[in-house]
Amino acid sequence: xxxxxxxxxxxxxxxxxxxxxxxxxxxxxxxxxxxxxxxxxxxxxxxxxxxxxxxxxxxxxxxxxxxxxxxxxxxxxxxxxxxxxxxxxxxxxxxxxxxxxxxxx
Amino acid sequence: xxxxxxxxxxxxxxxxxxxxxxxxxxxxxxxxxxxxxxxxxxxxxxxxxxxxxxxxxxxxxxxxxxxxxxxxxxxxxxxxxxxxxxxxxxxxxxxxxxxxxxxxxxxxxxxxxxxxxxxxxxxxxxxxxxxxxxxxxxxxxxxxxxxxxxxxxxxxxxxxxxxxxxxxxxxxxxxxxxxxxxxxxxxxxxxxxxxxxxxxxxxxxxxxxxxxxxxxxxxxxxxxxxxxxxxxxxxxxxxxxxxxxxxxxxxxxxxxxxxxxxxxxxxxxxxxxxxxxxxxxxxxxxxxxxxxxxxxxxxxxxxxxxxxxxxxxxxxxxxxxxxxxxxxxxxxxxxxxxxxxxxxxxxxxxxxxxxxxxxxxxxxxxxxxxxxxxxxxxxxxxxxxxxxxxxxxxxxxxxxxxxxxxxxxxxxxxxxxxxxxxxxxxxxxxxxxxxxxxxxxxxxxxxxxxxxxxxxxxxxxxxxxxxxxxxxxxxxxxxxxxxxxxxxxxxxxxxxxxxxxxxxxxxxxxxxxxxxxxxxxxxxxxxxxxxxxxxxxxxxxxxxxxxxxxxxxxxxxxxxxxxxxxxxxxxxxxxxxxxxxxxxxxxxxxxxxxxxxxxxxxxxxxxxxxxxxxxxxxxxxxxxxxxxxxxxxxxxxxxxxxxxxxxxxxxxxxxxxxxxxxxxxxxxxxxxxxxxxxxxxxxxxxxxxxxxxxxxxxxxxxxxxxxxxxxxxxxxxxxxxxxxxxxxxxxxxxxxxxxxxxxxxxxxxxxxxxxxxxxxxxxxxxxxxxxxxxxxxxxxxxxxxxxxxxxxxxxxxxxxxxxxxxxxxxxxxxxxxxxxxxxxxxxxxxxxxxxxxxxxxxxxxxxxxxxxxxxxxxxxx
Ligand code: SRM
Ligand SMILES: Cc1cc2nc3c(=O)[nH]c(=O)nc-3n(C[C@H](O)[C@H](O)[C@H](O)COP(=O)(O)OP(=O)(O)OC[C@H]3O[C@@H](n4cnc5c(N)ncnc54)[C@H](O)[C@@H]3O)c2cc1C
Ligand code: SF4
Ligand code: FES
Numbered sequence: 001x002x003x004x005x006x007x008x009x010x011x012x013x014x015x016x017x018x019x020x021x022x023x024x025x026x027x028x029x030x031x032x033x034x035x036x037x038x039x040x041x042x043x044x045x046x047x048x049x050x051x052x053x054x055x056x057x058x059x060x061x062x063x064x065x066x067x068x069x070x071x072x073x074x075x076x077x078x079x080x081x082x083x084x085x086x087x088x089x090x091x092x093x094x095x096x097x098x099x100x101x102x103x104x105x
Numbered sequence: 106x107x108x109x110x111x112x113x114x115x116x117x118x119x120x121x122x123x124x125x126x127x128x129x130x131x132x133x134x135x136x137x138x139x140x141x142x143x144x145x146x147x148x149x150x151x152x153x154x155x156x157x158x159x160x161x162x163x164x165x166x167x168x169x170x171x172x173x174x175x176x177x178x179x180x181x182x183x184x185x186x187x188x189x190x191x192x193x194x195x196x197x198x199x200x201x202x203x204x205x206x207x208x209x210x211x212x213x214x215x216x217x218x219x220x221x222x223x224x225x226x227x228x229x230x231x232x233x234x235x236x237x238x239x240x241x242x243x244x245x246x247x248x249x250x251x252x253x254x255x256x257x258x259x260x261x262x263x264x265x266x267x268x269x270x271x272x273x274x275x276x277x278x279x280x281x282x283x284x285x286x287x288x289x290x291x292x293x294x295x296x297x298x299x300x301x302x303x304x305x306x307x308x309x310x311x312x313x314x315x316x317x318x319x320x321x322x323x324x325x326x327x328x329x330x331x332x333x334x335x336x337x338x339x340x341x342x343x344x345x346x347x348x349x350x351x352x353x354x355x356x357x358x359x360x361x362x363x364x365x366x367x368x369x370x371x372x373x374x375x376x377x378x379x380x381x382x383x384x385x386x387x388x389x390x391x392x393x394x395x396x397x398x399x400x401x402x403x404x405x406x407x408x409x410x411x412x413x414x415x416x417x418x419x420x421x422x423x424x425x426x427x428x429x430x431x432x433x434x435x436x437x438x439x440x441x442x443x444x445x446x447x448x449x450x451x452x453x454x455x456x457x458x459x460x461x462x463x464x465x466x467x468x469x470x471x472x473x474x475x476x477x478x479x480x481x482x483x484x485x486x487x488x489x490x491x492x493x494x495x496x497x498x499x500x501x502x503x504x505x506x507x508x509x510x511x512x513x514x515x516x517x518x519x520x521x522x523x524x525x526x527x528x529x530x531x532x533x534x535x536x537x538x539x540x541x542x543x544x545x546x547x548x549x550x551x552x553x554x555x556x557x558x559x560x561x562x563x564x565x566x567x568x569x570x571x572x573x574x575x576x577x578x579x580x581x582x583x584x585x586x587x588x589x590x591x592x593x594x595x596x597x598x599x600x601x602x603x604x605x606x607x608x609x610x611x612x613x614x615x616x617x618x619x620x621x622x623x624x625x626x627x628x629x630x631x632x633x634x635x636x637x638x639x640x641x642x643x644x645x646x647x648x649x650x651x652x653x654x655x656x657x658x659x660x661x662x663x664x665x666x667x668x669x670x671x672x673x674x675x676x677x678x679x680x681x682x683x684x685x686x687x688x689x690x691x692x693x694x695x696x697x698x699x700x701x702x703x704x705x706x707x708x709x710x711x712x713x714x715x716x717x718x719x720x721x722x723x724x725x726x727x728x729x730x731x732x733x734x735x736x737x738x739x740x741x742x743x744x745x746x747x748x749x750x751x752x753x754x755x756x757x758x759x760x761x762x763x764x765x766x767x768x769x770x771x772x773x774x775x776x777x778x779x780x781x782x783x784x785x786x787x788x789x790x791x792x793x794x795x796x797x798x799x800x801x802x803x804x805x806x807x808x809x810x811x812x813x814x815x816x817x818x819x820x821x822x823x824x825x826x827x828x829x830x831x832x833x834x835x836x837x838x839x840x841x842x843x844x845x846x847x848x849x850x851x852x853x854x855x856x857x858x859x860x861x862x863x864x865x866x867x868x869x870x871x872x873x874x875x876x877x878x879x880x881x882x883x884x885x886x887x888x889x890x891x892x893x894x895x896x897x898x899x900x901x902x903x904x905x906x907x908x909x910x911x912x913x914x915x916x917x918x919x920x921x922x923x924x925x926x927x928x929x930x931x932x933x934x935x936x937x938x939x940x941x942x943x944x945x946x947x948x949x950x951x952x953x954x955x956x957x958x959x960x961x962x963x964x965x966x
């Protein structure tokens with residue numbers, strides 16, 4: 001695994017996401033309250049919906065994204081679907097350094 | 106923060122409910138002191154009847170025991186009656202001298218039983234039926250005495266009589282009226298009820314007035330203890346003062362009859378307990394007079410709730426309306442200042458096991474009413490439904506009350522029942538199955554289900570579990586049942602059934618919530634209506650401001666509440682409130698419709714369904730240039746480019762924009778299309794220029810956000826080739842002008858649009874349709890389409906505002922035009938570099954194995 005620079009934090013809208021293309025794989029990088037940044041494989045555990053396009057809410061451990069296709073909620077910190085749904089999206093580590101977002105891919 | 110002091114007088118059901126609500130809304134706002142004349146915590150007064158009947162015990166009916174007060178930091182003075190309120194110094198004083206100062210005072214003193222002013226009323230053995238003490242006296246009397254007379258054949262009197270019979274007494278009910286429960290039942294219903302009570306051993310003296318209550322020595326003189334003397338015989342009675350402890354022995358009626366009675370229960374009505382308030386010079390008129398915010402009209406620091414209150418001239422004597430008052434009162438005490446109490450429709454259920462009685466609303470009928478009656482004397486069933494103006498105004502039922510909750514709901518919601526009318530009498534399941542609408546909602550007969558029947562399939566909850574939770578935990582509302590049992594908390598399809606179980610278990614105390622009275626989502630306790638009102642009244646301009654003002658439970662809301670809040674803000678304060686793109690569903694945020702594979706569809710607007718070679722050429726060019734896999738003509742008379750990559754969106758919009766095309770908003774809770782037919786422009790039958798009118802309307806409404814999507818159509822004649830009959834607003838040309846129809850829907854459940862008005866000019870079409878849509882924008886809840894909105898508020902309401910009142914119509918229309926002024930073209934806006942950037946994917950190279958080490962080092966450096 002390696003750390004890669006993605007973009008300045010300000011390029012990700014608050015409560016929004018950007019899509020990162022990593023050699024053909026789409027990774028969604030989310031920004032939640034309190035300038036916390038999370039990254040998940042951009043595919044919903046339900047039917048592969050693009051999570052990057054969902055509504056982001058909450059912060060820290062409780063941050064989640066609501067999938068735009070059928071409304072599953074996915075925890076951003078864990079990648080796990082919220083009960084009663086079950087499933088998991090692969091998560092990637094992130095960090096912010098001097099206003100830049102980094103991703104461990 | 107220094108806490109305000111809240112003092113409550115009266116530790117009963119309405120008052121404590123208010124305190125519970127305050128603790129929910131603003132747990133730290135008050136230091137609370139409670140005075141209660143009874144030496145107990147708060148108990149469920151309505152369950153005194155099952156206690157008397159031996160079906161429950163006192164400990165079963167405690168709602169808030171003493172520990173509850175301690176746990177919540179409330180000072181309780183139990184067994185102390187407040188005797189004075191000093192409004193100048195803001196202090197209350199109790200009979201033992203205890204004082205408490207207040208910033209806010211809440212009076213919840215309930216009511217007093219009405220004691221007939223007859224000789225002998227103070228004798229031992231003569232009681233009212235109001236509290237635990239009375240119940241205990243009755244239970245004791247039943248153990249050692251034989252004869253009881255209950256004065257008053259109302260709800261309480263009959264429940265008391267029933268309990269005493271079950272405890273082995275010989276009971277006669279003396280009632281002034283010609284039939285029992287005349288305030289809740291009509292004569293045939295009462296007669297049926299009387300017959301079934303007589304079968305249980307209850308005796309009745311109807312049309313009978315009590316003259317006096319006789320004590321033992323008086324009876325001795327009559328020489329007739331225990332035997333009723335024949336009517337007409339003139340008897341001399343001795344009046345017994347309260348200085349002797351001789352017990353009551355008989356009741357003498359005005360017609361001379363004498364009934365033996367070792368126990369007399371006075372149950373001849375209640376009077377709001379206003380003594381304390383009157384002494385404090387608060388305005389009282391058959392109750393402490395309060396406003397819609399539950400404040401006394403005399404002193405805004407003083408609130409009042411419960412049976413002691415007179416609201417709009419009505420004093421309520423049932424728990425459900427009192428709890429509604431409590432909620433509103435708590436909301437204002439907690440400083441939110443939304444919610445208004447507007448009065449309640451009540452329903453009655455008699456709690457005598459084995460005898461089913463239900464009544465609600467105006468059950469007597471009369472002028473201007475229709476009645477549907479089913480009377481099966483032999484079967485012991487009587488049902489009467491009263492209809493007025495196509496609405497259910499009231500219902501009364503004896504023998505079979507399974508559909509009571511459903512009828513009550515129809516009465517409260519004031520729904521048009523003309524479609525159901527033929528089937529109404531046969532109950533909910535039958536009526537709805539005939540409308541093809543049975544769903545999962547309303548299996549009635551909840552009362553008949555066995556305890557083992559599974560009610561909630563998602564969480565595996567049986568009826569028995571629900572019923573015992575309701576009884577043991579004192580639950581009154583659907584939400585409470587959900588929290589405690591999990592029933593109906595997942596998919597919600599069993600909600601109707603759970604509500605019925607609740608209604609049949611707690612009777613009149615059931616707090617029915619109609620679906621619009623539910624909170625927006627789990628992030629708040631506020632309903633859509635309350636949030637709307639707050640946005641308007643407090644002039645809130647951003648989502649964080651709403652969340653702060655209404656104490657949202659989550660810091661940033663969720664995907665359910667944020668889009669609703671965003672809509673309420675921008676529709677209430679156009680050009681002022683902040684429009685938050687991140688609180689919109691992706692389609693509205695990206696101005697294109699997301700597809701199952703994550704690509705988008707692009708639908709350029711074709712005004713009124715019209716296009717031209719330049720536009721078609723631009724569409725063809727764009728489809729080729731961006732390799733659009735599917736080009737389709739939509740059901741909304743325009744062309745859909747499906748399968749566009751998100752990264753390409755800004756560029757394809759720019760190309761289409763150069764040909765003069767703008768967004769079709771095919772994705773939004775917004776204006777969609779105005780479909781037109783060829784109209785008088787070409788058609789041999791056309792009476793009006795449908796295409797022209799359609800284009801005018803679509804241009805006028807461009808960029809209109811709405812609670813749900815809005816579709817219009819204009820047809821040139823009543824053949825309606827543009828399908829005006831199933832649109833939110835459908836216009837049909839006729840020779841002399843236009844007919845305007847509203848609230849149609851061609852989607853999930855087809856609804857035929859209803860006639861709103863006939864007008865003659867194009868400008869009138871614009872004003873009338875515009876005013877209707879603005880009313881919808883201002884009053885509908887988020888995600889409520891016009892057909893559902895009009896069903897909720899009634900077409901008459903809409904007509905009053907939009908058709909009958911020209912000034913109001915113009916106001917609405919002008920507000921719409923103001924909101925739509927300078928509506929931006931979202932596609933053009935997103936050409937700007939800063940916005941367009943969000944659509945771009947950020948590439949990062951997949952790192953080769955040998956480079957990894959270097960990279961990691963450079964990062965940590
Ligand atoms: C494209 C189109 C089908 C077509 O190829 O013809 C279409 C496509 C969709 N319709 Fe529709 N509807 C289309 C005309 C209709 C019509 C016919 C009409 O407008 O005359 C109806 C019935 C009329 C009505 O709405 O009253 C219709 C009733 C619905 C409904 C049910 C609405 C209801 O209140 O019951 C939905 C679901 C919803 O909105 O919640 C829906 C939802 C959808 C969505 C937006 C579902 C979604 O959220 O992804 C589809 C988007 C596909 C896409 O990505 O573009 N669509 N949809 C039509 C676009 C018309 C346009 O030019 O804007
Ligand atoms: C036997 C019975 C059966 C009923 N059945 C039903 C039913 O089936 N359905 C239904 O909806 N309703 C029913 N009711 C009515 C229902 O119980 C009342 O409407 C409800 O309890 C009224 O609530 P409240 O808070 O206004 O008054 P209460 O519950 O009466 O509380 C008022 C309290 O204030 C105290 N108080 C008064 N003055 C003072 C003072 N100066 N200082 C201190 N304390 C004071 C009183 O002692 C009392 O405890 C029934 C009532 C009874 C008695
Ligand atoms: S009917 Fe409408 S919502 Fe259903 S598949 Fe077709 S386009 Fe999609
Ligand atoms: S694909 Fe995400 S909810 Fe269905």
